[in-house]
Amino acid sequence: MAVSTSSAARLCRLAGRTVTSLTARHRRGVSLPESICYISTSTGSNLQFKLDERTAHSSLDLFKKDTGVIYRMLGLDPSHVQDNPERFRDWAVVFGDEKISSGRHYWEVTVKKSQQFRVGVAEALMSREDCVGTNSSSWVFGYAQRKWFAMTSNKMVPVTLVGKPDRVGILVDYEAGLVGLVDTEKPRIIHSIRVQFKTPICPAFGLWDGDMLTHSGLEEPEGLK
DSSP states (O other): OOBOHHHHHHHHHHHHBOGGGGSTTTTSOOOOOSOOOOSEEEOSSSOOOOBOGGGOOTTEEEETTTTEEEEOSSOOOGGGSOOOTTSOSSBOEEEBSEEESSSEEEEEEEOTTOSSEEEEEEETTOOTTSOTTSSTTEEEEEEETTEEEEEETTEEEEEOOSSOOSEEEEEEETTTTEEEEEETTTTEEEEEEEOOOOSOEEEEEEESSSEEEEEOSOOOOTTOO
């Protein structure tokens, strides 16, 4: 059963909004351009991407050639971060620098050093005032309070997963409308979100403690459906 909208919103407020997001500067509305320039559009099966610093909230630092992200509680003073409409202002979110408009794609994320995060995909033009999972433009799997959940449109569905793996996979099939959370050891799809994609999407990440490391350019494991 899905968690109520009010409960989901409360958890997102507690888990997602950073200390620096409460300033008047951060509440300022930002309009995205009609077209965001990403490095390329991937249509093959071996999607390869880095994290896009232009989208990263000021509490997030990228490392390991922009494939990893670490959370800083206080972060940078927003006035010291380059001002652009692609950057998330209120939430600790960062996008991958590739957008997907077709095909089947797979990547993995090392999550062993975080206890509070979200991984999945979002529309490339998603509002930078929202958090991934809180609107109809993003589809993510999250971990918080020692529990997994699938989240979109501010509704959370519990995901049955024993323990917390060091690394998880994300499988996306654009035409089939599938976003799957993958057990990398089996491998198998643990839980899937069904959606009808209408615009290009990007790998999307939210992080509120520790760090994460992305692994792209991978072959899809055999046996996933």
